[in-house]
Amino acid sequence: MSDVRDPLYTSLAQRVIAILWPSFLTAGLATVLLFTWIDPAELSLYVPGAEGVTRLGAYSAGFFGLWAITAVSSALTSYFGRPAGR
Amino acid sequence: MSKAATPPEGNEQEFYAKRAKVYPREVHGLFARLRTAGVLGLLGIFYGAPWLTWGDRQAIWFDLPGRKFHVIGWTFWPQDFFLLALLLIIAALSLFFFTTLAGRLWCGYACPQTVWTEAFLWIERRIEGDRSAQMKLDKAPWGGRKLAIKGTKHAIWLIFALFTGLTFVGYFTPIAELMPRFFTFQTGGWETFWILFYAFATWGNAGFMREQVCIYMCPYARFQSAMFDKDTLIISYDEKRGEPRGSRKRGVDPKEKGLGDCIDCTLCVQVCPTGIDIRDGLQYQCIGCAACVDVCDQVMDKMGYPRGLVRYTTENAMEGKVTKVLRPRVVLYALLLLVLMAGLLYGIMSRNPVGIDVIRDRNVLFRELPDGRVENVYTLKLLNKSDSLREYHVEIRGLEGAELVIDRVMPVPVPAGGVVELPARVRLDPVVLDAPTAELVFIARVAGEPDAGNERAGRFVGRMR
CATH class of the missing domain: 2.60.40.10 (Immunoglobulins)
Structure with missing residues (x-):
């Protein structure tokens, strides 16, 4: 397994999984923490334009928003994890 | 696993090794029966639990829009979040406890990835046939027959996956109302989305990803070896007894030919859901499903050799030493678990309503x-x-x-x-x-x-x- 041909290093699919999957897990955790703390129904009272947002919609949108952010973090980690100067 | 410090220079494409599809052969035996029992029990709980009622509501209902979790007679509010955190810590610690004692018991018998993969494999075998028929079909050129077989398989997989997605969402929105609404196209946008999302994930993970989820995506698979010691139950090939391996006719005394008990039939490799060879020693890809134990025992029976060439054992037992069940870390995990469980129970009982x-x-x-x-x-x-x-x-x-x-x-x-x-x-x-x-x-x-x-x-x- 210490062969440089280890597909983990070269496969695009593995890299995509390594970016999307950990960010999915952490985004799920962050969503639970965020919406335990904040009730989106109350939030919609004070955010202009958010009057019609349902809780389920807010949870879902919140999850995907957080996933996007955590995916950016994972992607940067993956990018900086590669050797520089080539 | 990989200690390669530098990826290959130049064009990385040529080094790209495509994953070889694993076709696990169907296996029968004691551990296969135990796993089937586990799969049926767990699937039964998953698909059945949301249909139970308590009073005039669903007994287990995670009412996200209402911000209330109903579990039988209890109702949990966002203010009770610490109880959920405590429950998750208990779950993690239980996993550590059982891993230290019995290795990857969770992976082989109870993990949803294993459970749904087993169900999908069962469907696949009923339609495509066993390992050799599947391999032959995959090699065959696309035609009417292949299309019909693959189409039927995916149709049944997708119906099963869709039902799984529906049941999953049924934990969050009352399932008795959700089912009729879904089949009359009256579910809300997000409900529909999550049903399809979960169905897609089930289909993808159990139908295609399979062992790759365990090898590349599961964090537990990566760190479980840290909980292992020489007294942990593992599946191991008895190298001293089996080597030198080699084929022979039935009834031939292996000692005469200078052979060990392994007849090198490779059945243990063929049944392995992660496609490894247990005879190469303990590997992190091994999910401890004991399929190789079952199949090897059958071969040993046929050859008239004693069972257990591949068996559940411990490192100490393999070395002829005594296996200790009660080790300091087992006792420590057990005590911690007891304290936390008592804490959870106290927390639930003493909640201010x-x-x-x-x-x-x-x-x-x-x-x-x-x-x-x-x-x-x-x-x-x-x-x-x-x-x-x-x-x-x-x-x-x-x-x-x-x-x-x-x-x-x-x-x-x-x-x-x-x-x-x-x-x-x-x-x-x-x-x-x-x-x-x-x-x-x-x-x-x-x-x-x-x-x-x-x-x-x-x-x-x-x-x-």
């Missing part, structure tokens, strides 16, 4: 009344976490001379598991304030319930700075 939230009116800081006093407006939320109606008295304290005005007759009835919103006004002569603002405390009192935790602080604004 009375709750109050205070929200200040955000539009008007304060209002001056004709009599010179100042009025602040709040919305009070009275929470009843119990399963029966309670009567609430609301009081304030901490602000000398303040008057609480609520346009409702006390006590206010709050239904079981319900919230009542109460507009409340607090009036006070601002001359008694030595600062522009002051803190006051709202208290919700219910006869027969403790007062601890029934208070919320609010801010009173008396004048501009």
Whole structure:
């Protein structure tokens, strides 16, 4: 397994999984923490334009928003994890 | 696993090794039967549990839109979050405990990835046939027959996956109403999305990803070896007994030919759901499913050799030493688990069913009344976490001379598991304030319930700075 041909290093699919999957897990955790703390129904009272947002919609949108952010973090980690100067 | 410090230079494409599809051969035997029992039991719980009712509601209902989790007779609120955190810690610690004792028991018998993969494999085998038929079909050129077989398989997989997605969402929205709504295309946008998302994930993970989830995606698979010691139950090939391996005719004395007990039939490799060779030693890809144990025992029976060439054992037992079950870390995990479980039980039992939230009116800081006093407006939320109606008295304290005005007759009835919103006004002569603002405390009192935790602080604004 210490062969440089280890597909983990070269496969695009593995890299995509390594970016999307950990960010999915952490985004799920962050969503639970965020919406335990904040009730989106109350939030919609004070955010202009958010009057019609349902809780389920807010949870879902919140999850995907957080996933996007955590995916950016994972992607940067993956990018900086590669050797520089080539 | 990989200690390669530098990826290959130049064109990486040529080094790209495509994953070889694993076709696990069907296996019968003691551990296969145990796993089937586990799969049927767990799938039964998953698909059956949301249909149970408790009173006039679903017994297990994670009501996200209502921000309440119902578990049988209990109702949990966002305020009870620490209980969920405690439960997750207990779950993690249980996993560590069982891993130390019995290795990857979870992976081989109870992990959803294993359970649904087994179900999908079962369907695949009924339609495509066993390993050799599947391999032949995959090699064959696309034609009517292949299309029909693959199409049928995917249709059944997708129906199964869709039902799984529906059941999953049924934990969050009452399933008895969800099912008819789904089949008449009346589910809401997000509901539909999550049903399809979960169905897609089931289909993808159990139909295609399979062992790759364990090898590349599962964090537990990566760190479980840290919980292993020489007394942990593992699946191991008895190298001393098996080597040198080699084929031979039945009835031939292996000692005469200078061979060990392994006849090199490679069945242990063919049944392996992760496609490894257990004879190469303990590998992190091994999910401990014991398929190789079952199949090797059958081969040993046929050859007339004793069973257990591949068996559940421990490193110490393999070396001829005594296996100790009670080790310091096992005892420590067990004690920690007991303490945390007791804590969880105490936490659930001693939950205060009375709750109050205070929200200040955000539009008007304060209002001056004709009599010179100042009025602040709040919305009070009275929470009843119990399963029966309670009567609430609301009081304030901490602000000398303040008057609480609520346009409702006390006590206010709050239904079981319900919230009542109460507009409340607090009036006070601002001359008694030595600062522009002051803190006051709202208290919700219910006869027969403790007062601890029934208070919320609010801010009173008396004048501009």
